[in-house]
Amino acid sequence: MIDLVVLDMAGTTIADDGLVIEAFQAALPGHTEDQLDYVQRTMGESKISVFRAMLGEEAAAQRANLAFEEAYGTLVRAGRAAPIAGAANTIAELREAGIRVALTTGFARTTADALLAALGWQDIADLTLTPAEAGRGRPYPDLVLTALLRLQVDDVRAVAVVGDTSSDVLTGLRAGASFVGGVLTGAHDAETLRTAGATHILNSVRELPDLLL
Template identity: 55%
Template sequence: MAGTTVVDDGVVETAFRRAAESTGVADRMPWDDALAHVRATMGQSKIDVFTHLAGGDRAAAERATAAFEAAYAEIVAEQGVSEIPGAAEAIQDLKDAGLTVVLTTGFAPVTRDALIEGLGWRDLVDLALSPIDAGRGRPAPDLVLTAAIRSQVSSMSAVAVAGDTVSDVESGRRAGAGFVAGVLTGAHDLRTLTGAGADAVLADVTGLRGALAERGLLALARTA
């Protein structure tokens, strides 16, 4: 969600920093190293990221994750939440074309649902999934596979994945999705997303329907 359909503007990094400072979860390493790991693993389950920062201490990671979710909620309450320009219209266009739209995120359900509510997307989104809903977070394929199962698609070739991070791309590839796109509105750049295996890298999510149509995948997804 953040960086793909929701404007981030550094909010995730700020929340990570606040959580690290309040819990000491990353004290074992220089903050620059911790931040580099956070940036490299954008899109992954937050508990997994904090477990690494905590040197494998799961209890410390759980405390830090709770602090992160609280910090993120505070920042959103202070600053508000905004969609990537055109994201809502892009989602509606895909739905009008007969596709099911599922939002996946590394956030906990409470944060995910607060974002959806803040954007007024409760009736727009068909389904939203967090790692706890699927088993493992990205880059494991679980979120994509769960989305496919819940959407009752008949073939993974009819599934398209779009995201702003390497983890999004890797998750889609591992799930066997028919089309995996990177978008340039979030964490990672063109070279990084292409190197991760993206079939295409789009300026933003508004280009997804066109990319699917150009490849003849829109009709495939509609009939799956």
């Protein structure tokens, strides 16, 4: 029995449509191809952690992260955010069945709130979490374990984690979730998700209720 589903936002329940890369390019106009490749490989991770690893200096990382969040927020407010088809119905179906749902992200709270507001999703889930609110972002288990604690779930084996990146998968495995699904609507392909250890590969989050209910 699954009591809690932890879902990623961008790429899993919300279409990315290249917004992360576009915001990164705006934040670091002098970026190299290696840096762009690193952003692609670390999709799903806390964005400030990505900039720290790339730039190696805290002040520079903070400036880049702030510029990224501002650029992404501008794109969202311009109407560029859209839900993955069927995602809202999936969340509603899970909750109606008594399963708690948490939405998690690698974005800062201001950006997460802008995304949720743009879609009218402020109350769609039982909980939304950002890395700063959990301690560490992906691929650490903190987001999943914080959701479990706040929503008073008794057993990590009663948790399902679903995301579109290898870092989502690793987070779920490290947290002890029994169901760790990779979806093909975002950054990483099936081979990458399987190699990371996904227990299930889904074409879309829409397939989740049939697997869990």
